[in-house]
Structure formats: structure tokens, C-alpha cells
Amino acid sequence: MTEREPANAEAIRIEGLHKSFGPNQVLKGVDLRVATHEVVCLIGASGSGKSTLLRCANLLEPVDAGTIWLWGSRITGAGIDQNLVRRHVGIVFQSFNLFPHMTVLRNITLAPTKVLRTPRAKAEEEARALLDRFGLADRQDDYPDRLSGGQQQRVAIVRALAMKPQIMLLDEVTSALDPELVAEVLDVIRELAAGGMTMLIATHEMGFARDIARRVCFLEEGRIIEDAPPAELFTSPKDERTQRFLRRIVDAGRL
């Protein structure tokens, strides 16, 4: 999984993914492919399995059945170095999960210095460059609780980027934010997409999904019901369940 395949290769391939928490079957056979540099959005109601799918792809949850490959290398099953896989796959959570006892800079440099063994000075230099790029340069010495939600989430994205991942998984990264703070985080994601980052994004922001995604997947009850380019899925969804979901979204004034 260390060698990088040429562009347009299959970055993520998921087949027959099953995952249960006790009696609660969350994923019931998910198949999904994401090409390198592709941005795919996952939409669906809460509890449809979007987050679990992302957490499985980062190996935060062990899968019950099914297989995941990254660039053709299997990452599920026995004998996999999870820490090595996670170096290549960044994930950002809905609730930021910054380390509250560390400054912004230390939040970002912890993993590069401890995992990649980057010298501290170099890691800090890279972290400052990233903070600068996302308009957080003056925040490097603050603790997370001094930051707004939008700033915290941008720091969380920078923290994941500091490991130079080839894939980013974003788990409803704007759901915990006040409406006026959503845009600043979405702008960061747009910039990543423009830079060619391969991304799998679970989101409730339908307008954003329509703008940014090459493909949109609609999940319901642990299955991908429909997988289509946004123009197609949002305007003429084929499946009756997708239509029903989108109608509810429109009624709620969110599309």
C-alpha cells in the first residue's frame, strides 16, 4: 500500500461491506468505488450508515464481512498494519475531536513527529504553512477552546492534512457548526478538491454536494440505493426511496 498508482487508478474499492453493532445491522452489503482525484459525496438520513462506512474505511471500526482495497491493496482482514493504512487515509469528524490539552500547532505536529518521525522544527514549519494556507496563521498558539467551531474544524482538517494523506474522509464536518460558520469550512474542502484530493464526504449539505461531487451516493438502511452524478441524482432520481428522501430535504428548505 506504499506505492502510488498512476492517476485515475481506483483509490478505494469496497465490496460487500457488512457491519453490525450488536443486533443493530448498520451496513448491509455496501459496494463502492472511488477513483483517484475523485470526490464522492454520501447522502442519506441520520443512521443510514454514512459515518460507519467512513469509519470502516479508516479501520476505526473492524468490518464484519466484505473487503476494502486501497489502490488494489487489501486493507481488511488479518495481517494489516492499521497505523500504516491510516497514514494514507485522513479522516475528519463531525465533532472536531481536537486534543484540548495541546495548542493548535501541537495538535497538528503530534502525528508527523511521532508517526512519521519528522523533526519537530520541520513539522512546525509545515504546520505553519498549512495554517497560513487556510487563514489560521495567527491561531497556532491558541488552545482549541479559544477557537470558534469553524476554526476548530479547519484546524482538524489541517491536522489530518499534515500527515500528507492521499485520501480524505470527511464525516459530516459541518453538522456541528453554526450556519454562519459552515461556509468557511466548505471553502477549505473546495480548495482540497481543486487540488486533486481524493475525497469521500458524508454530508447533509445538499447544495455543497451538488457543487463539489463528481458522484453522489444515496444511502438508506445500510445500502447504497443510488449512485449517480449530482446533476442526475438531484434532478431526476431513479429510485423511489431517493425521490422520497430528496422531497423531504426540499420540503425542509435545504436544497
Added chain:
Amino acid sequence: MDDSDYPGQPGGPLSPGGPLAGLTGSPAPGSFGTTGRGPRLLTGGGRRATTISTASTLVVIGALVAIFLVAPGSAEVRHTFFSPHDMWQSFIGNPKKGYYSVGEAIWLNIRMFLAAEVLILVFSLVIALIRQSTSPVLFPLRVLGVIYVDLFRGIPLLLVILAIGFGVPALQLPVISHQPLAVYGVTALVLSYSAYVSEVYRAGLNSVHRSQVAAARSLGLSQWTAMRYVILPQAVRNIIPPLLNDFISLQKDTALVGVLGAIEANNAAQIYGSTVFNYSSFTVAAILFLLLTIPLARFTDHLIERDRRRRLAGGVT
């Protein structure tokens, strides 16, 4: 109450000049204390509250002193426990007359406390980490951890001290059976207290939200690195007050090591008492222990208060 409840009613009950005029404006900050009797005693009128609390304190203390003074055996007790002459004599000690200095003996308590504290902090953390581990390889160690904690939390400290202090020398092993009594005392204190403190650590580790583990692991940190840099620092911050509380208790319990014959403050006081037949030496020991524990207790209060303020400040903790 919303203004719209009374649309267009000039001169209504809530308008300026109406019968309830005094209640309509938004109250000035802090003015609630002046509107009723109860709140004023709690918040406003600081001087009066201080006067009342001082007076009630004096009354209570005065009553206790009075009972002490009028008790039938008062003079006897005052002589036996509070004789200034004996207090001073036991404090400085006089080996020629067969008793030790309590003031000097307290240093043994302090040394035992400091040694035990460091060892407990390390040992109990190891126990807690073993009990929190999930690796199947460590299963036998986890079982041992559970047995250890159950055992030493269940046995009275005094019995542990006696068992180690008399048992280990009786084994007649090289080196370890020939240690100073204080070493056995410290060993017993460490064994007993580590069982408690490991549970405090465990509570601290559990108080750190699972999402912190997920965030750390998702960055590629190993389980140990995540524990070392992300989980443990937050856990320790949460448990400093209960840890200090246990250490206040540990300071006092060093006195139990005296049963082995080690000349610590309590034992020195006892020797004075049985030599001179005056127990003012115990009062001296008590005062010395208070001088040790009260500063630590105040420091603990200070940390708790600081922690409370930090939480109130609205930090994500």
C-alpha cells in the same frame, strides 16, 4: 413577559406609570438581592453576613470549650493531654530518659510518605494501564490486576503492614529480609494504596471521551502513543484532586508503620506516654500531622476551584 401580550393598551398594567411600574423594566444586574429578604442574606449585605457567621462560629466554639472546661475530668485531661511542659519535652526528646523526639520522628513519616507517593504514582498507573488494555496477550495480567486490586482494597492497611513487616523478615531471605522497618512499611503502604489509586487512574482514563482515542488513532498513532500523548495527559488532569485527596490520607497512614517498631511520630509519642505517663506527646504528634496535611488539603481545594472556574469559562474540556 412579551409586550405583545398587551397590544395597544396605554396605561395598562405593564405600562410605565401603571400599578406594576416597578416591575416592568429589566432589573439591573445584581439587583435581585434587594427585592426579598432571603436572597439578601446570601448575596447582598456582605458585612452583615460576615458578622453573623463570625458570631455563630464563636458561639459554637465557645460552647465546645465550655463543655470541655466544666467536664468533671477536665483538669485531669488538660494535664494529661495538653501539658505545655510535656508537649515541649516530647517534641525535643531525651534519649537518656528513654524517649525519642516526636519532632525528629516526624521526618521518618515525611520520608516514608514521599517515597511511597512516588512509587504509588508509578505502580498504580501500571496496574491501571494493564486493566484498561484490550490485547488478548495481556489477559493473564488483567486477571492478576483484578485479583490484586480486590485483595489489597479488601485487607485493612494495618494487617498488610503487619504481614509484610513481620512476614518478610521471617522468610530469612538474603537482602530483602534484612531491610529497615520503614522499607517494609513503605512496601505495605504502596501495595495497599496502589490498589485504590489504580482505580482513580482508571476512572480518569475512562473520563476521556472515546472520540479522542479515535482522533488519535485515525492519525496513525499507535495505541501506546495515543495513550501517552493524548489520553493520559487529559486523564491525569481530571484526577489531580482525588489523587491529592488520597495522598492526604497517605500522610496520616504512615503513622501505622509505628506498629512495626519504627520510630515514627506516633510511635515516639507512644513511647513518651508510656515512659512519663503523660500523653501530651500525642497532641504534639497530632499537631505535626495537621501541619503536614492542611497545606496539601488547601492546595487540593485550590486546584478544584481552578478546575471549576476553567469549566465555567466554557472551555471544551
